[in-house]
Amino acid sequence: MKGFNRQNQLFSLCGLNCGLCPMFLNKYCPGCGGGEGNQSCKIAKCSLEHGSVEYCFQCSEYPCEKYDHIDDYDSFITHRRRRADLDKARQYGIGAYNAEQMEKAEILDLLLSNYNDGRKKTLFCVAVNLLDLEELQEVLRQIENRSNLETLTLKEKSAFAAGLLRAAAAKNNIDWKLRKKK
Numbered sequence: 508m509k510g511f512n513r514q515n516q517l518f519s520l521c522g523l524n525c526g527l528c529p530m531f532l533n534k535y536c537p538g539c540g541g542g543e544g545n546q547s548c549k550i551a552k553c554s555l556e557h558g559s560v561e562y563c564f565q566c567s568e569y570p571c572e573k574y575d576h577i578d579d580y581d582s583f584i585t586h587r588r589r590r591a592d593l594d595k596a597r598q599y600g601i602g603a604y605n606a607e608q609m610e611k612a613e614i615l616d617l618l619l620s621n622y623n624d625g626r627k628k629t630l631f632c633v634a635v636n637l638l639d640l641e642e643l644q645e646v647l648r649q650i651e652n653r654s655n656l657e658t659l660t661l662k663e664k665s666a667f668a669a670g671l672l673r674a675a676a677a678k679n680n681i682d683w684k685l686r687k688k689k
Contacts, residue, residue: 511551513539513561517608518596521550521563521577522589526612527636529629549573564597587637611635614643622650624665630683634672637681646671 513519517526519539530536539551550563550573560566563574570590577589596604615635619628635643649671650656656664676683 511539511548511555511559515561515601515605517612518562518592518601518605520554520561521548522591522593522596524588524592524608524611524636526608527615527632529632532628532632562593562596562601564593569593607640610640611643614647617647618668622661622665622668624662627665627669630669630672633683634676637683638672638675638679642675642679646675 516531517524519525521539523539525531525536525539528536539548553571553573554560554563554566557566557568563569563571574590592604612635615631618631618635623631638646646668650668653667656667659667673683
């Protein structure tokens, strides 16, 4: 959107964790305010109208009607926790929130570099986006503690990591399926 620029390309104005999104990582999406040619965004336009707040939670009108049902349906899985992530960033401060997201991005990079058999990128991105940092760290410990890990093929390592992530999601009642509007 013309005139809209953001410093933090990892966490958006509306609460998307862009740095954990496969679209962003594949360079299909520059993130909001990541350059000219972005699609028009009603929330970015609203930000400009309200003094260019960096995050919606900084606006005196937050949460406004734009957030009434923002997490009810997903057009993409990273949309799932926008409101909760904005509230977390507001509660702990953007610095602490960004530090946690950087740790999650490092975990994602590790998973993609060492356990992606070419078919798990989206699964790993979704898992890192939706699971708490502590759960992700526990999954990494379980991976590292597997005694025969170095003897496994990449496909077997990938399946093992994916299984641990799915189990962590199930334990926390996290459903990875898109919730489509009916």
